[in-house]
Amino acid sequence: MYDRIKGFRDFYPEEMGARRETIDTLEGTARRYGFREIGTPALERAEIWTDKSGDDIVEELYAFEDQGGRHVTMVPELTPTVARLVVAKQQALSKPIKWFSTRPFWRYEQVQQGRQREFYQTNVDIFGSSEPEADAEILAWAADALTSLGLTGEHFDFRISHRDILGGLFEEYAAETAGDAADDIDVEAGIRAVDKSEKVDRAEYLRLLENAGLTGDQAEEFASLIERNDLDAVLAHTDAERVTEAVSNLQNVLAAAEDFGAREYCTVSLDTARGLDYYTGVVFECFDSTGEVSRSIFGGGRYDDLIESYGGQPTPAVGVAPGYATLSLLCQRAGVWPDEELATEYYVLQVGDTRPTASRITRELRAAGHVVESDVAGRSFGAQMNYADSINAETVVIVGEQDLANDEVTIKDMGSGDQVTAPVDDFPGERERPSIDDFE
Amino acid sequence: MYDRIKGFRDFYPEEMGARRETIDTLEGTARRYGFREIGTPALERAEIWTDKSGDDIVEELYAFEDQGGRHVTMVPELTPTVARLVVAKQQALSKPIKWFSTRPFWRYEQVQQGRQREFYQTNVDIFGSSEPEADAEILAWAADALTSLGLTGEHFDFRISHRDILGGLFEEYAAETAGDAADDIDVEAGIRAVDKSEKVDRAEYLRLLENAGLTGDQAEEFASLIERNDLDAVLAHTDAERVTEAVSNLQNVLAAAEDFGAREYCTVSLDTARGLDYYTGVVFECFDSTGEVSRSIFGGGRYDDLIESYGGQPTPAVGVAPGYATLSLLCQRAGVWPDEELATEYYVLQVGDTRPTASRITRELRAAGHVVESDVAGRSFGAQMNYADSINAETVVIVGEQDLANDEVTIKDMGSGDQVTAPVDDFPGERERPSIDDFE
Numbered sequence A, B: 001m002y003d004r005i006k007g008f009r010d011f012y013p014e015e016m017g018a019r020r021e022t023i024d025t026l027e028g029t030a031r032r033y034g035f036r037e038i039g040t041p042a043l044e045r046a047e048i049w050t051d052k053s054g055d056d057i058v059e060e061l062y063a064f065e066d067q068g069g070r071h072v073t074m075v076p077e078l079t080p081t082v083a084r085l086v087v088a089k090q091q092a093l094s095k096p097i098k099w100f101s102t103r104p105f106w107r108y109e110q111v112q113q114g115r116q117r118e119f120y121q122t123n124v125d126i127f128g129s130s131e132p133e134a135d136a137e138i139l140a141w142a143a144d145a146l147t148s149l150g151l152t153g154e155h156f157d158f159r160i161s162h163r164d165i166l167g168g169l170f171e172e173y174a175a176e177t178a179g180d181a182a183d184d185i186d187v188e189a190g191i192r193a194v195d196k197s198e199k200v201d202r203a204e205y206l207r208l209l210e211n212a213g214l215t216g217d218q219a220e221e222f223a224s225l226i227e228r229n230d231l232d233a234v235l236a237h238t239d240a241e242r243v244t245e246a247v248s249n250l251q252n253v254l255a256a257a258e259d260f261g262a263r264e265y266c267t268v269s270l271d272t273a274r275g276l277d278y279y280t281g282v283v284f285e286c287f288d289s290t291g292e293v294s295r296s297i298f299g300g301g302r303y304d305d306l307i308e309s310y311g312g313q314p315t316p317a318v319g320v321a322p323g324y325a326t327l328s329l330l331c332q333r334a335g336v337w338p339d340e341e342l343a344t345e346y347y348v349l350q351v352g353d354t355r356p357t358a359s360r361i362t363r364e365l366r367a368a369g370h371v372v373e374s375d376v377a378g379r380s381f382g383a384q385m386n387y388a389d390s391i392n393a394e395t396v397v398i399v400g401e402q403d404l405a406n407d408e409v410t411i412k413d414m415g416s417g418d419q420v421t422a423p424v425d426d427f428p429g430e431r432e433r434p435s436i437d438d439f440e
Helices: A013-032 A056-060 A079-088 A132-148 A163-176 A179-184 A187-196 A202-211 A216-227 A231-237 A241-260 A324-334 A355-367 A381-390 A401-405 B013-032 B056-060 B079-088 B132-148 B163-176 B179-184 B187-196 B202-211 B216-228 B231-237 B241-260 B324-334 B355-367 B381-390 B401-405
Strands: A043-045 A062-065 A071-074 A097-106 A118-127 A156-162 A266-268 A282-288 A298-302 A317-320 A344-351 A372-374 A393-400 A408-413 A419-423 B043-045 B062-065 B071-074 B097-106 B118-127 B156-162 B266-268 B282-288 B298-302 B317-320 B344-351 B372-374 B393-400 B408-413 B419-423
Touching: A013 A097, A013 A118, A013 A132, A013 A324, A043 A079, A062 B062, A079 A118, A118 A132, A118 A324, A132 A156, A132 A241, A132 A282, A132 A298, A132 A317, A156 A163, A156 A241, A163 A187, A163 A216, A163 A231, A163 A241, A187 A202, A202 A216, A216 A231, A231 A241, A241 A266, A241 A282, A241 B355, A344 A355, A344 A381, A355 A372, A355 A393, A355 B241, A381 A393, A393 A401, A401 A408, B013 B097, B013 B118, B013 B132, B013 B324, B043 B079, B079 B118, B118 B132, B118 B324, B132 B156, B132 B241, B132 B282, B132 B298, B132 B317, B156 B163, B156 B241, B163 B187, B163 B216, B163 B231, B163 B241, B187 B202, B202 B216, B216 B231, B231 B241, B241 B266, B241 B282, B282 B324, B344 B355, B344 B381, B355 B372, B355 B393, B381 B393, B393 B401, B401 B408
Parallel strands: A156 A266, A344 A372, A344 A393, B156 B266, B344 B372, B344 B393
Antiparallel strands: A043 A071, A062 A071, A097 A118, A118 A317, A156 A282, A282 A298, A298 A317, A393 A408, A408 A419, B043 B071, B062 B071, B097 B118, B118 B317, B156 B282, B282 B298, B298 B317, B393 B408, B408 B419
């Protein structure tokens, strides 16, 4: 027997059931917000990623040449595909466009806990609105989805910031710096330094800031300001327009989030930068409040330039993409991960030549919406009872030749072990969910 | 803007909604039968397919070498993966194993109507039972799923046979034939000839049978017998054990299908062979009864040797795998394809600075389970009304500054255009689905 490929997981029914329940909760919440499902392909042209230089994703692509000579890749992220869909029907689509989808993505990464090479995300995005309400609706959806899973503010925290606060502060340092040295300030390197600040010690963090072009004093001042996580302190430090506008936008998003019920889950966190360079406005990351799951659970934010960079019309956009590998770690840690158990309402057990009646009962119980199994393997009474137990059947309906001679069936409650007889012609009857209580 | 890859489709919300409804119906039916969902990877080792010779699938693989030097392929069919899952937990799994999953597969084929290179199927299989009830349960699930979509016996037909009827008849011709000529009878070629009989004229069909080793008289006799689709005629023709056992098994499956409610959709059709060579017992194909969709909608059957051929323990198996490309053609032809329209219960329209109240109403309506949108783009009254119309909002709740001054909101029914005012503090209140009727 061959083996499975590293980083690609199998899901057996018990675990898949818990996973499906989680996905259904996120998707159901998205539907109630008016996000609409789209379906997208597994493959896109590899050039979409390889034509852009400097992107880490290129190193991680499952790219190859197909039998028609096309350079293709298994899709590592949804945005370019969504950009294509938006552009193809730009005129026909009502704005804002609110889309979601749950699907796998593939990246050749180091496999570790919470990170596989095949991973599922639910992408939720709004295209065509630059208003703070759009950012806040994304936050509200994420908070609503997590609380619908049973999580509370005790369990998770959205650390939120705005990319232009960091960007604007760096710009200002560049403006302060005389002559050629100004050109040495590398804003993106600075943002990456902040992004790493929690993972390195303070000396290393300051060194990274200096590498990005700040002087030692500037680095110290900047680090201290960011650590305070205080928007008023930022406004007191500078009146640079880019920074003040960013602070104002972030405050507006938080005010809308208050109306939308999500403010209580948000903490201003100025070192939240998101590693990816494409974010342009508000950014946020969801963390385990206890820190027990140390990695970010998921993140999101505003990316107003990205659709255009893939050849689309300029289209403001904001979104979030929870992945199930890390989300399940959080849910398990918080004790709200669904039970990994099969659930079965009825097992209809056949003894002797009773298939016509057992089948009639099975069909009627299924038509009422229940999960019902019956024998398809010619098993004995004992083997059927063991099987019913293995699938956690709540009620077993025993259809035996002897009972049938008396126009009866036996109803057994598997929890208590109690059983009663019921008239076969009156079972299940019009009852929504017949149990032994109906016949005692 | 780059283009999408040939044979890979995008699904926008309207079409995706209809598709999702269809998938949900098939999966919901499978759940009620006690089939359990599994999750499986997009990639497997290419050797699984390339080590077997003579399989058409090899020509159609999206295979490549990954960055770790593994020869991998995007999965073209589910069985090898399922075999791996069964074998890995052979001891722990209760038999019979009843699994389903909906996922994409990939084959580099000629693109045509109802056939893309990326295609979705719902695989439904039973492992570990060789009893006719297992075959019948697969038929019953398929019939139940199709009728749950709104299809009836007027729309579809399961053409059913047993592979050993053809195989046994060919074997008998070989036994009748003296000497070396017997070795020239190629059973698989004969079955492939039958499989093609509907696509070629009779002379060509007879020629294919002769190529498979039959004499002219034998070919004529065989073709006439198969055309009658009459199991009694087959039994009158031969008492070869392989054939009589196959007929008996098919009759037992049909008798079980009668009890399970699926017999009425089945027609004995001896030329149904299924192209794939791995079937070992009952085989069936679903066709459009009117023939308007000329291709088989989907097929299934028993494949008792396949799990073992992939390195597993000998495990009897029977299954079916409806694909959505052809199924949607049938549903459209029959007029039961779901409306490709967005559905929205409420749009909460903001006029002026009313966000706190509009948000409160939006949240309460969503908490009651409704699909509700509100403004996230700072739009005018008219633009919001147009948007509400574009998403087919049934009811618009207008939250205006002037109304709010009177502690009222306006409820507008988008179907009739009628509108009424409602007390803001009493909206939505405890009502399950408030409408203008509640306030007239």
